[in-house]
Amino acid sequence: MKRGYIIELFSSFQGEGAYVGRRQIFVRFAGCPLSCFYCDTCYARDSQPEFCTVLGNTDFSRKKIIENPISSHLVMKFVEELHTPDVHSICYTGGEPLLSAEFVKEIAMKAKDMHFKNFIETSGCSAILFAPLAEYFDFASIDIKLRRHRAVEDYDRLYENELECVKISVDCGIETIVKVVVLKDTPAEEIEKICSDLSDFDIKFVLQPVTAPRHLPDVAPSAKELLTLSEVAGRFLHDVMVIPQVHKFMGIP
Ligand code: SF4
DSSP states (O other), rough: OOOEEEEEEEEEEOOOOOGGGGGEEEESSSSSSOOOOOOGGGOOOOOOSSSSEEEOOOOTOOEEEEEEEEEHHHHHHHHHHHHHHTTEEEESSOOOOGGGGGHHHHHHHHHHHHHEEEEEOOOOOHHHHHHGGGGGGGGEEEEEEOOGOOOSSHHHHHHHHHHHHHHHHHTTOOOEEEEEEEEEEEEEHHHHHHHHHTTTTEEEEEEEEEEOOTTTTTTTTOOHHHHHHHHHHHTTSSOOOEOHHHHHHOOOO
């Protein structure tokens, strides 16, 4: 049985993208190789945190602290405890779940056996790590980073991997959501290029206006910019949405 590093386990509403508002059980894996400047889960970038926090089902202030690394068996025990009739799926998130690919696979297999649907949120940083996982997932939300997110030094390699992950996901019949976080002054040409590269794939495409970090209050795009970027995307893709991070308004994790 595998053990791995999880930073948080909790049940909440999906706060981003095409499945916003769906109740999910979130498994937040530790570690991320990227460094997006707007990251709102910096606490999840440590790859070997000492503890995993399990939040109460309807009372987030109720917490259990579990020592890492945690076994897949114990993860499933908490998943069962957090399960409620409205749960849509288990959300494998991070950090970056691909860094824990073998551990993710074991949990996803157990979850399938228990008839859960599996939903992965990834930056698409490694197609090699994503490919063997694809058959266990029903939904994949794959980010495409912009150069100005300052996520990595080798942006072209990251972009290639992201596109390859989208291809693998669509080819495996996974319901695929591609999300791009957009900023003030995001060039329409950059969104045009991404959407053109995605135009052969049957995906849901989400433009997510950045939630401005406190130290950078002026980075969010205007409504006018979002309307323009949405129109550009719509020229190439049939299912385009503009959705901010809703969980921030709701004050939930
Ligand atoms: S990929 Fe996600 S977790 Fe990693 S730095 Fe970027 S926003 Fe943060």
